[in-house]
Amino acid sequence: MPQTKPFLSVRSLSHTYHTNSGETPALRDIHFDLFPGEFAAIVGPSGCGKSTLLELIAGLIPIETGSLLYPACNKTPAIGYMLQKDHLLEHRTIYKNIILGLEIQHRLTEKNLEYVQKLMRQYGIADFASSYPRELSGGMRQRAALIRTLALKPEFLLLDEPFSALDYQTRLDVSDDIAKIIRQSGVTTLLVTHDLSEAISIADRIIVLGKRPGHIRKIVTIDFKTNKKLSSKEARIHPKFQEYFNQIWKELKADE
């Protein structure tokens, strides 16, 4: 993979939070590349600045030091962002929730709406179009939230612990499900999670961050050496899974 131009290059990115009681360094000298179509995960202890890194990349907070480059496309790509909870608006139907982004960006064209219909059929949520969010299960809600993001045809997906609000069982299903959907779409993705197993089971590469101020401890490429990409459940029982787990776990522990 390294011979292709990187999709995203993060260069010497640092960030500090300012309050009246002082400064809190959140990230220090973050440096990595992401390649087109890659699914990367960022893991690290809570409070290590994982979410800050994502917010910086998404442009939700301005960059103080360092830079973000997109060598492969030479411009900032359309970014889709998924939050910890689905944040479906309870006063809107599922369909209305899904087209929220298009509505905000005044892109409710016939073509885009057809695409939304296609996504909804493809991911089995078409029957719930006129339901309200509270009528759906946690997994279905998260799907709706993903389709809301995909409807905008993002070229780069940022996932901020999108499964952490779900119970364990649903979580396994939904993470598998959503990883599959994302892989099909081929969008370059950066996932933030504190769940190591989740990261190993769905990502191609794992960026391990250390304690505050968040810094890169290690970058681990995950490769189960199989012909097709394993589902997250299959990956979890693969012998190499434990190897990767121990390796990264040791890295995280060494930081304490």
Next chain:
Amino acid sequence: MNEISKEQLLYMKRTRQHKQFVLFFQLFLFIFFIILWEITSRAGIINAFIFSSPSRMLASGKELLLNGQLLKHLGITLAETFASFFLVTAVSLFTAILLWWNNTLSEILEPYFVILNSLPKSAMAPIFIVWLGNNMKTIIVTAISVAIFGSILNLFTSFMSTDPDKLKLIRTLHGSQADCLTKVILPMNLPTILSILKVDIGLCLIGVVIGEFLAAKEGLGYLIIYGSQVFKMDWVMLSIVLLCLIAALLYGVLNRLEKHFRNF
């Protein structure tokens, strides 16, 4: 599971009986009070001239209805209440949105609103008479002053306590602050807005009566003051009962509206 179990039927019967029991005593209390009032005044236990009585109220109500006075006073009070209520709603919504929109502005103005809200508003009515004259303008402004500051503060607080992650969502979809307002703040706070309006309409009625006490030649508040001055206690009691009915009615209408939107 179409068949309803015996236990379920029994449960349903019990809740129904309980409801009937409550309703019965609600009605009973009312009728008992009316009858007691009527009997004691007829028997001379209480002075009907001072305390009036249900039959005297009905008689004077009929008289006032026939000469058109009753509807005139009632209409004026209602019109003033509605006028002030709509102004309070419009101005407080607008102001609360403005304060939410601009943090610095809300920081600057908040202490003023807090002080104005805790001021006993009836204290300002005499000033309004001097400024605006002995007329309906004064009454409406008095009513507005009673409701508006609390309304603004409550709306603003409710807007500010909206889940910040929902606003973050709008931003991740590249939405503007106007999108935050129309897609999240207003629709999500609709039930709260309606329950604030429910309080407002009651406050407006209070304000209108205060205003009518001080500066009116018409309206139920005027009828109360005038009636008490000429010792027409029947009029006073009748007006109070009518105010009760208006308050209950307006509250009921807004309550229905609120319930309707809560189901949403």
